[in-house]
Amino acid sequence: xxxxxxxxxxxxxxxxxxxxxxxxxxxxxxxxxxxxLAHGVVATIGGYGTFAMLKMFDQNIYISIIFGIIxxxxxxxxxxxxxxxxxxxxxSSSTVLLVASLGLFTALQAIIAIIxxxxxxxxxxxxxxxxxxxxxxxxxxxxxxxxxxxxIFILLGLVLMMKxxxxxxxxxxxxxxxxxxxxxxxxxxxxxAKVFIIGSAIxxxxxxxxxxxxxIEPTMGxxxxxxxxxxxxxxxxxxxxxxxxxxFLLAFIENFGIWKISGEWKDAIAFVVLLLFLIFRPRGxxxxxx
Amino acid sequence: MEYLIHLAIxxxxxxxxxxxxxxxxxxxxxxxxxxxxFFGLGAYATxxxxxxxxxxxxxxxxxxxxxxxxxSLLFGLILSRFKGDIYALxxxxxxxxxxxxxxxxxxxxxxxxxxxxxxxxEIFDFVFKNNLYFLILVAxxxxxxxxxxxxxxxxxxxxxxxxxxxxxxIIQVFGYKTQLFKLTIFVISACMASVAGSFFASYIxxxxxxxxxxxxxxxxxxxxxxxxxxxxxGAFVGTVFLxxxxxxxxxVGFPTDIAAQMRQVVYGLLLVGLMMYRPQGLxxxxxx
Numbered sequence: 077x078x079x080x081x082x083x084x085x086x087x088x089x090x091x092x093x094x095x096x097x098x099x100x101x102x103x104x105x106x107x108x109x110x111x112x113l114a115h116g117v118v119a120t121i122g123g124y125g126t127f128a129m130l131k132m133f134d135q136n137i138y139i140s141i142i143f144g145i146i147x148x149x150x151x152x153x154x155x156x157x158x159x160x161x162x163x164x165x166x167x168s169s170s171t172v173l174l175v176a177s178l179g180l181f182t183a184l185q186a187i188i189a190i191i192x193x194x195x196x197x198x199x200x201x202x203x204x205x206x207x208x209x210x211x212x213x214x215x216x217x218x219x220x221x222x223x224x225x226x227x228i229f230i231l232l233g234l235v236l237m238m239k240x241x242x243x244x245x246x247x248x249x250x251x252x253x254x255x256x257x258x259x260x261x262x263x264x265x266x267x268x269a270k271v272f273i274i275g276s277a278i279x280x281x282x283x284x285x286x287x288x289x290x291x292i293e294p295t296m297g298x299x300x301x302x303x304x305x306x307x308x309x310x311x312x313x314x315x316x317x318x319x320x321x322x323x324f325l326l327a328f329i330e331n332f333g334i335w336k337i338s339g340e341w342k343d344a345i346a347f348v349v350l351l352l353f354l355i356f357r358p359r360g361x362x363x364x365x366x
Numbered sequence: 367m368e369y370l371i372h373l374a375i376x377x378x379x380x381x382x383x384x385x386x387x388x389x390x391x392x393x394x395x396x397x398x399x400x401x402x403x404f405f406g407l408g409a410y411a412t413x414x415x416x417x418x419x420x421x422x423x424x425x426x427x428x429x430x431x432x433x434x435x436x437x438s439l440l441f442g443l444i445l446s447r448f449k450g451d452i453y454a455l456x457x458x459x460x461x462x463x464x465x466x467x468x469x470x471x472x473x474x475x476x477x478x479x480x481x482x483x484x485x486x487x488e489i490f491d492f493v494f495k496n497n498l499y500f501l502i503l504v505a506x507x508x509x510x511x512x513x514x515x516x517x518x519x520x521x522x523x524x525x526x527x528x529x530x531x532x533x534x535x536i537i538q539v540f541g542y543k544t545q546l547f548k549l550t551i552f553v554i555s556a557c558m559a560s561v562a563g564s565f566f567a568s569y570i571x572x573x574x575x576x577x578x579x580x581x582x583x584x585x586x587x588x589x590x591x592x593x594x595x596x597x598x599x600g601a602f603v604g605t606v607f608l609x610x611x612x613x614x615x616x617x618v619g620f621p622t623d624i625a626a627q628m629r630q631v632v633y634g635l636l637l638v639g640l641m642m643y644r645p646q647g648l649x650x651x652x653x654x
Binding site (some may be wrong): 111159168170180181182186305309339340349 | 383397399419444445447448450451452454455457458459460462463466467469470478581584588589627628629630631632633635636637638641642645653654
């Protein structure tokens with residue numbers, strides 16, 4: 077039996093999750109022009125929010141998922157409201173915002189570890205209930221199929237939103253030039269707050285998806301975040317579709333990389349790819365303009 | 367008493383890390399988040415030299431400096447292509463690659479099992495087995511590194527670094543090869559971190575990769591920013607505060623593992639607060 081179909085399936089699932097993180101990260105970067113490293117822990121919060129509802133309060137799966145998404149979106153919004161917005165007002169440099177987001181990341185991650193302990197936890201009810209399907213000799217679980225279609229759904233939704241709604245157009249305007257956007261009467265702070273809510277909700281979904289697919293632990297945020305960031309840089313910073321392509325490209329490189337080298341090197345592969353891109357193609361595969 | 371000596375040793379080791387990172391971050395203005403990688407290179411160099419090749423500790427320090435020097439030169443060359451936030455992200459990546467190597471090159475590093483049985487320093491048949499003697503030794507090295515840093519930043523070389531931080535283009539106009547300056551200070555700083563690593567390995571007598579991950583780099587970053595950018599005394603003050611913090615938390619009744627997490631909460635929030643209200647740190651002279 078050939079291993080290639082399985083590698084393709086694994087890559088597609090990993091790529092789906094990375095692209096969720098990349099999407100939110102890109103939206104936030106586009107409008108605020110700083111690398112929000114706290115974005116990773118927002119995904120963790122989503123996962124743990126669902127975990128708390130599902131396993132600690134015995135709610136049904138749908139309520140738990142919705143709760144996880146709302147908690148993630150809330151924390152994203154709160155970080156913007158309490159930390160990043162005041163800092164933008166005082167004209168802090170993007171580096172200062174980056175360090176602040178790193179601090180927020182560290183603090184929230186530790187708080188999660190204090191509340192839920194550092195142990196690895198899974199969201200799926202039981203392994204026995206997981207249905208498994210076979211496609212061309214590769215194995216895919218029902219959870220993974222749901223993840224894949226959710227991602228497609230979110231992607232389409234975002235593309236439509238960016239193209240046809242007022243909010244989408246305002247986001248684009250702010251990404252191009254915040255000052256001009258302000259002059260033509262766009263309430264930039266309101267739009268940025270919405271971007272944080274949307275981006276964080278999507279990150280929350282990523283965290284929940286990981287929880288159902290494999291499991292959650294407090295330190296997972298950094299890994300998710302970094303994969304998202306690598307995807308964004310491969311695809312071109314600020315380009316929404318580029319981020320998605322970057323995510324899938326990264327997932328394929330990682331999964332096919334460990335075909336020949338052993339699996340533990342996955343992270344190292346991702347960062348070697350990042351460095352190669354930063355050195356030779358710093359604007360990503362699509363972004364040509366200077 | 368033994369406990370106080372233990373804390374003083376930790377403070378000495380981490381103040382080497384903080385003072386050396388301050389050279390890059392505070393004085394030259396480069397947001398490098400990969401210091402734990404060099405710390406680890408020194409620690410592994412000493413651990414492997416002593417346990418596998420039976421080399422003297424003091425020679426192993428130089429092995430560490432040599433290896434770290436070469437690798438940091440390579441890293442410095444890679445990083446020299448980047449600026450600002452991308453520089454920070456790329457340095458992140460380098461830390462993770464080095465961490466992966468510690469974790470996965472099992473023939474050399476024993477991976478997650480770590481390397482036990484690292485001997486204490488030994489010179490002319492005198493073994494620094496007693497913690498007090500070890501403290502004196504490590505404090506002398508920490509002081510040397512502190513004085514060397516003071517000397518560097520007060521020299522004409524150090525003034526060029528600070529000029530690069532303020533306005534690189536202008537100093538280039540005067541004919542200074544700024545890349546060379548940045549590369550030199552990066553390698554010097556990395557080698558200092560490697561010395562700290564050598565002492566850490568020899569003091570704890572056991573190392574594993576988890577000490578040298580990205581979180582540790584963030585911790586060292588927090589020390590420097592808290593104490594104050596571009597101020598060596600500040601780096602020391604920051605170290606004392608953040609090393610003693612979990613001990614204080616334990617003292618008021620938090621369990622050990624919670625105290626460690628609480629420290630993360632505190633320095634994380636400190637980073638946020640400082641960035642919002644005082645981006646140069648407590649005693650700092652330079653804003654990020």
